[in-house]
Amino acid sequence: MKLVPLLTATALTLAALPALAQTAAIDSGALREEAKGVFEAIPAELTAIKQTEEAPEGIPLTTEKIELGKTLFFDPRMSRSGLISCQTCHNVGLGGVDGLPTSVGHGWQKGPRNAPTMLNAIFNAAQFWDGRAPDLAEQAKGPVQASVEMSNTPDEVVRTLNSMPAYVEAFRAAFPDEREPVSFDNFAAAIEQFEATLITPDSAFDRFLNGDDSAMTEQEKRGLQAFMDTGCTACHYGRNIGGQDYYPFGLVAKPGAEVLPLGDTGRFEVTKTVNDEYVFRAAPLRNVALTAPYFHSGVVWDLKEAVQIMSSSQLGTELAPEQVDDIVAFLHAVTGEQPQIAHPVLPVRTDTTPLPAPM
């Protein structure tokens, strides 16, 4: 968790900004340089993931792994009921979310938190609202086993996969060097590879970062400036405009219990460290205009209201109405090109495929 001194800078800037916006045209070159110190553009494509110092080239993405991962992502038979797939809560057609306050899972149970998008999630430092999974492969193992989500077990997933020759063949093709290619680890690794392709380049903001002065409107540029000047970027920085570290929700002032329910202590549940009470991962804001409702509690439907809540709870200030509008305009400019996904034709069940157990 990072604690950053926001207030002094913020107060100064707030006084100065509205005047500036009305008097001077924006210097796009200077704005871009400042923004490039904080953000990075989404690349057109990834060819490898999990680069480390020891493996600077990372693990290459392969067509076989990606295709297998896509098939698994869309296959409801990975759930105990036969009804719920990754796609159910992370809809590729809905900005990677389900558009519900909190997700609905096995037996119509209500999950505890709002489903975060998997679009660009490969760029997050860790996964889940509390960062309890270091990467997308670990993340993928969670919902499939959670009793309120897909309610399955790793053994049953592997049994289901082994029952269908088309899956066995696809795992062999994706993991050709392994003795037992059909495994829960490889199930997760393949999904991670597919999700690594779910990136959304070419937003107006990305085109601006990449040198196109005309990609963003004047209001969007003012919003970007305000986003940096008022201190939003203390938490929401990097390629995903967030998703890089953990911060207390209510850094300055706790929001109401509807927005921040007392029962969900966030990262404290992972670390059991008092400092981590009500600490959450800063939400990645890519495509945020598509991912309502907002916050881990999913109770706020209006992006403007979400910006206002962040302003009072995290910055300890009330932004001018024009600044809020400008920031909202900027946040609409970070909607990228949505992935075009061909729905997979799923492998055919056999007599040994476990029966769905919806009831």
Next chain:
Amino acid sequence: MKLVPLLTATALTLAALPALAQTAAIDSGALREEAKGVFEAIPAELTAIKQTEEAPEGIPLTTEKIELGKTLFFDPRMSRSGLISCQTCHNVGLGGVDGLPTSVGHGWQKGPRNAPTMLNAIFNAAQFWDGRAPDLAEQAKGPVQASVEMSNTPDEVVRTLNSMPAYVEAFRAAFPDEREPVSFDNFAAAIEQFEATLITPDSAFDRFLNGDDSAMTEQEKRGLQAFMDTGCTACHYGRNIGGQDYYPFGLVAKPGAEVLPLGDTGRFEVTKTVNDEYVFRAAPLRNVALTAPYFHSGVVWDLKEAVQIMSSSQLGTELAPEQVDDIVAFLHAVTGEQPQIAHPVLPVRTDTTPLPAPM
């Protein structure tokens, strides 16, 4: 409902067939001619639907209507919960079904009957197991309103559609001559157009019908011959190998109550005519190898067992084991090319979009 004299012909053929199969090679030309008197191949593509005597050209399919229909088909916000779309129970990746005995809908309620496939459904004489909808547009209006399925209302669907500019624009483009293009009727008409594209040509059987002797194996050809000779074609005929008329389930002998639950009287619930008790539409058998479990009750997972039940309940006979195997082989040969569907990017909600009500 048609009642057809099956038994005499059947008994004769049953005695003659096994010997034939072992002694003589199949005359593909003669088999094709006989089959063409009963079946038709699935065309590569449709350009119009609903041909009538007055309108022999039918209603043309248009790109705008098809694309709109696809978007609606995949949009879970057409349901009250925001969770369930047409695709939930009619999965384009699973042969057009959900692979469950009976479907699960709003609030995890269990539906009364097995979800029929929408693949090639445009070729059925009527829709639903009891034929209560004359066409796919009428069908599409059912599940969206059924309290155990999507649990929505026409007014709420139209309100949801009107709340999203991208939908309003898509309806205008699809129905350019109408004063109020956004309507529940047009919602259904667009879905019907999309579903009319979900046809599966080029199965081994279609290629055989179209002149390719080598498209089917000898066993599949024996199965086709047996399918015609034993009387299956009395009900399962036409382009969809079924789906053309209504017949009593248990024409000769009622199957057990597990397969034919007493509480579901089939078409009687539509016509209130005693003769229609336990009468159902003959299931269309295209892609039947993909659509387990079988029957309106969805309790039979094994295609072979389904053939045996049909044989005893509808034909009043027990087919020889080799005949059952041959027929099952033939039924695998009617699996066509599955549709390749790009998942749509769905319109973005606005502040006036009704909130999902999953609970």
